Amino acid sequence: MSAPPRSASLRQAQWQPHVLALNAPSAYVPWLMEGGSLTARLKAHSNAFRVQCLHQRTEICLSDEAAVIGMHRPGRVLEREVLLRCDNTPAVFAHTVVPRSATATDWPLFSALGERSLGTTLFGDPLVRRGVLEFARLREGHPLARRARAALVGNGIAAPDAHILYARRCLYQRRQGTLLVTEVFLPAVLELIKTSTNKR
Numbered sequence: 001m002s003a004p005p006r007s008a009s010l011r012q013a014q015w016q017p018h019v020l021a022l023n024a025p026s027a028y029v030p031w032l033m034e035g036g037s038l039t040a041r042l043k044a045h046s047n048a049f050r051v052q053c054l055h056q057r058t059e060i061c062l063s064d065e066a067a068v069i070g071m072h073r074p075g076r077v078l079e080r081e082v083l084l085r086c087d088n089t090p091a092v093f094a095h096t097v098v099p100r101s102a103t104a105t106d107w108p109l110f111s112a113l114g115e116r117s118l119g120t121t122l123f124g125d126p127l128v129r130r131g132v133l134e135f136a137r138l139r140e141g142h143p144l145a146r147r148a149r150a151a152l153v154g155n156g157i158a159a160p161d162a163h164i165l166y167a168r169r170c171l172y173q174r175r176q177g178t179l180l181v182t183e184v185f186l187p188a189v190l191e192l193i194k195t196s197t198n199k200r
């Protein structure tokens with residue numbers, strides 16, 4: 001079978017369960033490997049944490065998401081994209097998809113989250129089951145890398161010089177519903193310093 005055209009390979013990511021396979025700079029590894037809520041970690045590394053909701057609307061999921069969330073082919077999802085800001089600096093671009101077939105019983109709080117952190121509704125809910133983390137290097141052509149860059153530019157912030165962005169994703173399940181969270185770490189995350197005044 002012939003290899004996909006180069007443009008296709010730039011748009012796709014190879015998601016894998018081993019963070020070391022990414023050969024990411026070592027400073028990214030603790031962020032990629034965070035086993036608890038990323039919101040909590042970001043709060044512990046800033047004095048002011050904010051979720052900037054870019055949109056939450058019906059979209060067609062990405063081609064490399066469909067199978068993960070239980071869809072035979074890319075289909076309609078409720079898509080939420082946010083910038084997670086630490087002391088007003090965007091540190092993470094996050095992209096979450098929930099199949100439109102999910103019901104409010106599955107994810108009772110998701111549709112009305114607004115600028116509340118999704119993490120606060122996932123962690124601590126005994127019905128939520130969290131899957132394993134997967135990791136990927138996103139080249140500039142990947143849809144999420146493009147959207148992360150566009151979100152920064154749309155907020156008057158220069159897009160990162162880095163040609164690769166490092167990302168992780170995790171599948172959550174609750175009752176009959178699935179929810180896939182993908183977190184793209186912006187280079188600014190490496191500038192965050194743990195503040196002694198913040199609690200985890």
Ligand SMILES: C=C(O[C@@H]1C=C(C(=O)O)C=C[C@H]1O)C(=O)O
Nearest residue numbers: 037038039082094116117118119
């Ligand atoms: C899953 C979490 O929620 C965070 C908050 C998100 C949001 O509000 O959309 C998305 C991704 C996460 O980084 C978490 O805090 O770990």
